[in-house]
Amino acid sequence: xxxxxxxxxxxxxxxxxxxxxxxxxxxEAIEGLVSRDHTDAATPATPPADGPVPGRLVGVGVGPxxxxxxxxxxxxxxxxxxxxxxxxxxxxxxxxxxxxVRQAAPDxxxxxxxFVMAADHDARAEALNRVCDQVTTYLNAGDEVAFITxxxxxxxxxxxxxxxxxxxxxxxxxxxxxAGIMAFQALAMAGDVVLTDEQQSLVLLPASAEGExxxxxxxxxxRTVILYKGGGRIPAVADRLESAGRIDEAVLGxxxxxxxxxxxxxSQVRDRPASYLSAVISPARIGLGPTPTPETxxxxxxxxxxxxxxxxxxxxxxxxxxxxxxxxxxx
Numbered sequence: 001x002x003x004x005x006x007x008x009x010x011x012x013x014x015x016x017x018x019x020x021x022x023x024x025x026x027x028e029a030i031e032g033l034v035s036r037d038h039t040d041a042a043t044p045a046t047p048p049a050d051g052p053v054p055g056r057l058v059g060v061g062v063g064p065x066x067x068x069x070x071x072x073x074x075x076x077x078x079x080x081x082x083x084x085x086x087x088x089x090x091x092x093x094x095x096x097x098x099x100x101v102r103q104a105a106p107d108x109x110x111x112x113x114x115f116v117m118a119a120d121h122d123a124r125a126e127a128l129n130r131v132c133d134q135v136t137t138y139l140n141a142g143d144e145v146a147f148i149t150x151x152x153x154x155x156x157x158x159x160x161x162x163x164x165x166x167x168x169x170x171x172x173x174x175x176x177x178x179a180g181i182m183a184f185q186a187l188a189m190a191g192d193v194v195l196t197d198e199q200q201s202l203v204l205l206p207a208s209a210e211g212e213x214x215x216x217x218x219x220x221x222x223r224t225v226i227l228y229k230g231g232g233r234i235p236a237v238a239d240r241l242e243s244a245g246r247i248d249e250a251v252l253g254x255x256x257x258x259x260x261x262x263x264x265x266x267s268q269v270r271d272r273p274a275s276y277l278s279a280v281i282s283p284a285r286i287g288l289g290p291t292p293t294p295e296t297x298x299x300x301x302x303x304x305x306x307x308x309x310x311x312x313x314x315x316x317x318x319x320x321x322x323x324x325x326x327x328x329x330x331x
Contacts, residue, residue, distance in 0.1 A: 052144030059153030061180015067103035081146035088112040097148045116279025132165030152180040186251030190263045198289035207233040218244035221286040230278040238270030246282045254278040
């Protein structure tokens, strides 16, 4: 089997780091290729033409939780990298971002680095420093490192903290990011929610934002308000939505694309806490553009000769659904 010199060197380095033989790594790669062809024929069967860049750090968004919402570009970035790093809360536990990668690209080997998500600031900082030290070591060794995250690496992600820590240790580090689909986009799709139209705007906030900040955004009826990281704050969020006259149209999504996914009107789940991985969408109530009516013909004139009608100026931008709780088997 002919291998280019550059590939031989990377193979030898990978074998040396892992303590496994080159033959074993080649066999594993072939098995992964065959498995990928069987399980995901829609994605490219070979890595992209461009190879890894030594010392490059790539933040890769893997989407909200469904393997089929992970982009082709993200999969290619993982297959190109020398190392793929996943955040986790325990080295023995499969994190949610890793779970997505396992389903979308089972041939990719994922290494776990432990983060602390508890409120203890010192413990969180210490764990982050250990992660940044390890990533910097890999980059100094000439590896391209891909760091995976749920959603998008530039929105409420651990990637930004890792990038800042690595650049403090290694200023010359080249950093790239690969965009990922966000949970609120998946929720809008599942809940039939129009996020913005015409002159409407959109704001994304943490559910822990100051009350007066939330109230000010909810008071603007031309603005869609999205709240992340709800958790135990859902009852309080529901109270504010009710005070603003928005409770009836608001929808909650929890664990989108994962086992235990729930999509429900906030009014029906306001009495119970949700997962940290939850989102609430309160759609704008006014500002929708004109909507074609059955009386309007394809060329824009009224079929009956009457003047073309417009949608009401005040209309919820969502079709409220009944509670939808889908328990999915782990893959």
